Amino acid sequence: DTAVSQTPKYLVTQMGNDKSIKCEQNLGHDTMYWYKQDSKKFLKIMFSYNNKELIINETVPNRFSPKSPDKAHLNLHINSLELGDSAVYFCASSPRTSGIYEQYFGPGTRLTVT
Amino acid sequence: GENVEQHPSTLSVQEGDSAVIKCTYSDSASNYFPWYKQELGKRPQLIIDIRSNVGEKKDQRIAVTLNKTAKHFSLHITETQPEDSAVYFCAAPQGFQKLVFGTGTRLLVSP
Numbered sequence: 001d002t003a004v005s006q007t008p009k010y011l012v013t014q015m016g017n018d019k020s021i022k023c024e025q026n027l028g029h030d031t032m033y034w035y036k037q038d039s040k041k042f043l044k045i046m047f048s049y050n051n052k053e054l055i056i057n058e059t060v061p062n063r064f065s066p067k068s069p070d071k072a073h074l075n076l077h078i079n080s081l082e083l084g085d086s087a088v089y090f091c092a093s094s095p096r097t098s099g100i101y102e103q104y105f106g107p108g109t110r111l112t113v114t
Numbered sequence: 115g116e117n118v119e120q121h122p123s124t125l126s127v128q129e130g131d132s133a134v135i136k137c138t139y140s141d142s143a144s145n146y147f148p149w150y151k152q153e154l155g156k157r158p159q160l161i162i163d164i165r166s167n168v169g170e171k172k173d174q175r176i177a178v179t180l181n182k183t184a185k186h187f188s189l190h191i192t193e194t195q196p197e198d199s200a201v202y203f204c205a206a207p208q209g210f211q212k213l214v215f216g217t218g219t220r221l222l223v224s225p
Contacts, residue, residue, distance in 0.1 A: 031211050040217075041152075041201055041217075041218045041220075042215075042217060042218070043158065043203060043215040043218075044215075045212060045213070045214075048211055048212065050211065055210065055211060056209075056210075056211070056212055090157060090158070094211065101146075102148065102160045102163065103148075103160070103213065105157040105158050105159070106157060107156075107157050108157055
């Protein structure tokens, strides 16, 4: 299936731990994103990569570090997890390098920090 | 930067009624306005979008209208059905490849 996939779907961990979320797209898109959706459903962009290059880096704590080994993969590593990091994290991809086009979202990773 | 406001935050309608959700944006240079639907526990999915060179676009029961002068755009759903119940997000572009999303509208369609 052509899609944006994320692993894991659920992640429950304790404060202070380090965790990673992986994202892969097989749509041939050039641009990938990480979004955070909090309990009020607000969708906020965190990072964007275009052909492995970081192009958007919102005001996100340094504990969050994205990494793009190739244009089909974008991972998110989070150090020293805090309670406020609990949210659903969505990966997304977009087909064009210029202009704004449809963003295809992954299924989300629900992170719960206890 | 772009600021997107979305209203209402919740909307309850009876099956068969119409539903309208409105968004305003601040950047007059914005030229692309998508609407996403997010069902409970699912990912946001694009349902319709419009570019600034047209004023209205329809796809079966859904339509989007754009007023560039007033800097607002609206989603119209006619003949609503229970499966239309979801959270709907509007968005507008800011800079290169970035979308700013509205705060979402929870639509509930009662049978």
